[in-house]
Amino acid sequence: MRLGIWILDKTKAIIVAHVYGHPADMNKIMEIAKKYNLKVIEDCAEVHGATYDGKMCGTFGDIACFSFYGNKIIATGEGGMCLTNDDTLAEEMRKLKNHYFGTPRFLHEKLGYNYRMTNIQAAIGVAQVEYADKLVQARIDNAHKYNELLAPLDFFNLPACRDNVKNVYWMYGVTIKDDSKISKEDFMIRLKEKGVDTRSFFYPVSMQNSYTRVVDSELIHDAPVAKHLYEHGFYLPSGGSLTDKQIETVVKKIKEVIDEL
Ligand SMILES: Cc1ncc(COP(=O)(O)O)c(C=O)c1O
Numbered sequence: 117m118r119l120g121i122w123i124l125d126k127t128k129a130i131i132v133a134h135v136y137g138h139p140a141d142m143n144k145i146m147e148i149a150k151k152y153n154l155k156v157i158e159d160c161a162e163v164h165g166a167t168y169d170g171k172m173c174g175t176f177g178d179i180a181c182f183s184f185y186g187n188k189i190i191a192t193g194e195g196g197m198c199l200t201n202d203d204t205l206a207e208e209m210r211k212l213k214n215h216y217f218g219t220p221r222f223l224h225e226k227l228g229y230n231y232r233m234t235n236i237q238a239a240i241g242v243a244q245v246e247y248a249d250k251l252v253q254a255r256i257d258n259a260h261k262y263n264e265l266l267a268p269l270d271f272f273n274l275p276a277c278r279d280n281v282k283n284v285y286w287m288y289g290v291t292i293k294d295d296s297k298i299s300k301e302d303f304m305i306r307l308k309e310k311g312v313d314t315r316s317f318f319y320p321v322s323m324q325n326s327y328t329r330v331v332d333s334e335l336i337h338d339a340p341v342a343k344h345l346y347e348h349g350f351y352l353p354s355g356g357s358l359t360d361k362q363i364e365t366v367v368k369k370i371k372e373v374i375d376e377l
Contacts, residue, residue, distance in 0.1 A: 123148075129155035132177065136351070137255065137286035138277065139168040142176045157181065161196070164189040165252035167282040174199050179209075184241050189251050189286055189356065192241040195233035252284050254356035259285035261360055262352065265367040266290070271374055273348075289317060291348040297377050300348050306376070310369040317349035 130149055132140045149156045156177030160166075163173040164182065174180030180199040184192040200206050211217065216228025244251060263274055272290035277283040292300045304314045320342035321327055353366055 123152050123154070127152070127154060129157055129178075131157045131159060133159040133161075134163040134166065134173050136162055136275070136289050137166060137284040138275070139163055139166050139173050139281045139283075141278075142168045142173075146176060155179075161185070161188060162286040163284060164286075165248060165282070166284045169280050178202060179205060184237070189255060189284065190241055190244045190248060192233070192237040192244075195237045195241070197233075251356050254358075255285045255354065256283075258354060258356070258358055258363060259283070259288050261363045262288050262367070265364065266370070269367075269371065269374065271296070271370075285354070287315075287351040288354045289349055289351040291317075291345060294348075300350055303373060304350055306373045307369060310372060312353065312366050312369045314350045314352055317346050317351070320346050 130145060132142070132145055134140050145156065148154070158174055158177040158180040160174040160180050161183035166173045168176070174182065178200060179202075181196060182188075182190075182199070183196040184190055184194070185196070186193050198209050200209070211225070212228050213231040214228065215230060216224050216226045218225035259275065266272060266274055271293065273293060275283070275285065275289055292298070292303060296303075298306075300316070304316070307314055320339055322339035322342055323346070353362070
């Protein structure tokens with residue numbers, strides 16, 4: 117396995133995506149950023165409430181972005197927020213979000229966008245912040261229940277959790293073991309036939325057509341770990357309102373598929 121880091125003269129920042137509820141290894145990332153004088157932008161879309169070394173995700177980098185899209189732990193349908201401790205960056209983001217209006221009002225000082233969130237969506241989000249701990253805990257409880265019921269089957273690799281993090285299990289992801297008799301796609305289809313819908317892991321960045329067009333081809337490397345995860349991984353029903361009984365049903369259906377192999 118080769119882990120590659122490409123940092124060029126023009127590299128300005130590292131964008132870290134914390135994935136599926138588990139924080140990225142921030143000590144290492146901050147060390148690299150310091151060594152090469154790079155800014156750090158944390159993508160916290162999937163880690164609302166997660167911590168690394170006891171510190172909240174979103175408080176390590178220069179900017180943190182949160183998505184509140186409908187499938188997130190705190191959800192407003194669409195929209196999100198950015199955090200920063202830097203007043204200049206905050207002002208820049210406020211302007212970028214609102215057409216980069218300057219003075220006088222309708223003079224656009226630079227190219228800006230309409231990334232405004234509506235007040236109604238914000239109100240829906242603020243209300244959820246009041247019980248965010250409960251929303252997060254529900255995902256963690258789901259994951260513990262799945263772990264308990266799936267471990268004895270010894271069929272999937274279950275989600276890992278480092279000692280120094282609070283994993284919020286935004287999604288409960290599993291990978292089919294390498295020696296499995298069935299592909300993940302076929303497993304997902306058979307499970308769906310039994311009434312349990314699942315979702316594939318994301319397509320890796322290294323396999324995205326849009327990036328192969330814009331990035332120097334020699335910088336596109338194999339990313340074998342991401343490719344392997346994509347080819348074997350999918351996530352099980354993970355919503356915060358799942359009951360233990362529903363999780364038991366999902367696992368029962370999984371057992372049926374395995375028994376029929
Ligand atoms: C890690 C990550 N980043 C970014 C996004 C995009 O968020 P939005 O659709 O709110 O722009 C998502 C959404 O699924 C995500 O999971």
